[in-house]
Amino acid sequence: MRLEVGIIALVEEVLGTTADRRAQFDWLRNKPSCKYFGKYYDAAMALYAELDGDWKGTTAKADGYLVPDAYFPDPYHFIFEFDELQHFTQFRERTFQFYPENIRLAYVPEQYRQFCQQHHVAALAKGPERFRRHTADFPYTNGRAAQRAFFDTFRDWLPPLHGLNPTVRLAEFEVVPILSGQLSGETAKVYMEQLLHERFKRSSYDATG
Template sequence: MRLEVGIIALVEEVFGITAERRTHFDWLCNKPRPKDFGEHYDAVMALYTELEGDWQGTITKTDGYLIPDAYFPEPYHFIFEFDELQHFTQYREQTFRFYPANIPLAYEPQKYCQFCREHHVAALAKGPERFRRRTADFPYVNGRAAQRAFFDTFRDWLPPRHGLNPTVRLAEFEVSSILNGQLTGDAAKVYMERLLCERLKISSIAEKIKR
């Protein structure tokens, strides 16, 4: 079972609601478009240039949607992303230098940058060769890692612009005590609720439901 499946199931248990999987949004696609990014289009294209994206490869590749790990409907109304080791590369750290100040986030970018600095070597080494392959839009060694980082910005920047609450992210390292079995059952649920309340800036899940 993929790690994210177990984590999402625990989040569902905490919220008391079933997440929607394989949900797509018309504005969350695999190419940067002015109509989706609006005032932030120049910023996302500056990031694209920094990551050495190939525009011809981008415009000629097949159109597609970026599918979130999960979407939690009302009263939460946010995308949920569980970030495993392979997300924490130097490319991901680069993205944060381009984040506009007015984009709300439901996680701590400073902590994510620290994770990138600590784990970038292992992140690039993880998994099969396809994790490091060249892509049409980033046609160089480790291009897939750069593409992953680029698309993570889409999942952060676009939802609030299109009426969703900020994307909630949890890093693998933040739930290691659950993944390694140190915390199970009610203890794991209590720990997860604390993390989620920190993200949502509420004192309890019950408080969120009452709003």
């Protein structure tokens, strides 16, 4: 079972609702588009250049949706992402240099940068070779890691532009007591409630229903 499955189930329990785990949004796709990025498009393309993206490969690849880990509908209206170790690479750390000022986020980006600094070697080493493969848009060793980092910015920047609340992220390292079994049942639920409350407070929206 993927780690995210149990975490999403616990978030569902805390919020008292069922998440959509196959949500698709017309504006959340696998290529940067001025139509959907709007005022953030130039920053997105500057990041793309920083990550050595290949435009010919990007335009040639098939169009597709980026399906979030989960989407919590009315009354919450937010995408939920559970970030496991492989997300915390040097590529992801570099993305934060390009985040627009005053962008609404439901997590602490500086904490994520610290996670990247602490875990980037293990992050790139994790998993099968496909985690480090070339991709059409980032055609070099560890291109998949660069692509993952680029797409994480899509999931952060686009939702508030298109009527959703900021994306709620939880890092694997933040829920170790739950994943290890140290916390379970009601204590795990209380712990998750605290994590979610911090994020809702930071992003300045009421997700209590």
